[in-house]
Amino acid sequence: MKIAFIGLGNMGAPMAANLAAVGHDVVGFDQADVSVDGVTMATTGAKAASEAEAVITMLPNGQILRAVADEIIPAMAHGTVLIDCSTVDVDSARSVAQQALDAGLLAVDAPVSGGIGGAAAGTLTFMAGGSDTAFAKAAPLFDIMGQKAVHCGEAGAGQAAKICNNMILGVTMIATCEAFALADKLGLDRQKMFDVVSTSSGYSWTMNAYCPAPGVGPRSPADNGYQPGFAAELMLKDLRLSQQAADSADADTPMGQAATALYEKFVETEGGLGKDFSAMLPRFEERNRS
Numbered sequence: 001m002k003i004a005f006i007g008l009g010n011m012g013a014p015m016a017a018n019l020a021a022v023g024h025d026v027v028g029f030d031q032a033d034v035s036v037d038g039v040t041m042a043t044t045g046a047k048a049a050s051e052a053e054a055v056i057t058m059l060p061n062g063q064i065l066r067a068v069a070d071e072i073i074p075a076m077a078h079g080t081v082l083i084d085c086s087t088v089d090v091d092s093a094r095s096v097a098q099q100a101l102d103a104g105l106l107a108v109d110a111p112v113s114g115g116i117g118g119a120a121a122g123t124l125t126f127m128a129g130g131s132d133t134a135f136a137k138a139a140p141l142f143d144i145m146g147q148k149a150v151h152c153g154e155a156g157a158g159q160a161a162k163i164c165n166n167m168i169l170g171v172t173m174i175a176t177c178e179a180f181a182l183a184d185k186l187g188l189d190r191q192k193m194f195d196v197v198s199t200s201s202g203y204s205w206t207m208n209a210y211c212p213a214p215g216v217g218p219r220s221p222a223d224n225g226y227q228p229g230f231a232a233e234l235m236l237k238d239l240r241l242s243q244q245a246a247d248s249a250d251a252d253t254p255m256g257q258a259a260t261a262l263y264e265k266f267v268e269t270e271g272g273l274g275k276d277f278s279a280m281l282p283r284f285e286e287r288n289r290s
């Protein structure tokens with residue numbers, strides 16, 4: 001299959017390389033000067049998109065996605081599919097999908113979870129929104145780049161699933177970290193805390209699989225000086241998208257709102273930038289109640 005891949009950064013480059021590695025003809029474009037194993041580079045996004053049966057985008061945000069869509073959609077052939085794997089706001093995802101449909105294309109919003117490691121290993125999870133026909137066309141590509149793809153509903157449903165999941169993740173990480181900090185002050189051993197919580201009703205993915213306490217639980221970024229992993233600023237991006245969506249859907253999300261404010265402070269003024277999002281634990285450790 002002839003595939004165009006636009007946005008070859010930390011995530012896009014290994015995803016494109018995996019498609020090329022199984023024999024697809026991949027043409028890439030990025031505004032930065034990059035090269036990717038097995039991928040032929042084009043001089044513009046429109047040139048890359050013009051001969052492709054599928055165009056995949058992996059870009060930083062909704063504004064950039066809209067600008068790229070304006071350029072590539074007119075260049076794409078009727079009946080081909082536009083698959084956006086970036087994490088963007090639901091409104092941008094829906095608007096780009098509509099623009100693609102109006103131009104006679106198929107469209108899927110398909111943000112991912114699994115991070116850079118998952119992109120390199122081809123083990124991402126895709127959360128997809130779009131028609132059955134569009135999803136069916138994209139599914140074989142998801143199978144190469146990932147291990148699981150869930151068709152969540154119509155356009156925007158993939159982004160909706162992603163930000164709801166990550167809102168839970170951000171809130172839960174904070175709850176897990178503040179509970180560890182409280183346990184410390186109560187003189188409770190961290191290993192004992194893990195042994196109890198990980199098998200009791202307070203258990204969660206953040207406690208059981210990604211424990212923020214160094215030396216406790218399975219190996220995680222906490223055991224590597226809080227090098228990301230999943231950086232705090234990326235968590236902040238997703239939390240902000242959740243609050244943007246909550247505003248436009250008129251949903252009451254007080255915990256999501258509190259988590260957004262806390263990660264904002266952590267990233268912007270408390271040295272959290274560039275650290276894993278589980279570095280909330282040392283942040284709480286250093287503080288007291290007032």
Ligand code: NAD
Nearest residue numbers: 007008009010011012030031032058059060086087115116
């Ligand atoms: P990145 O910044 O490494 O890559 C983005 C790429 O897009 C860059 O190479 C940049 O040069 C390129 N780009 C920007 N504007 C462009 C334009 N107008 N035309 C062509 N190329 C352009 O970011 P990333 O970490 O690869 O993340 C990409 C997306 O995936 C984001 O939406 C992010 O939220 C999401 N995501 C990232 C992770 C992660 O762990 N990094 C995990 C899940 C989802």
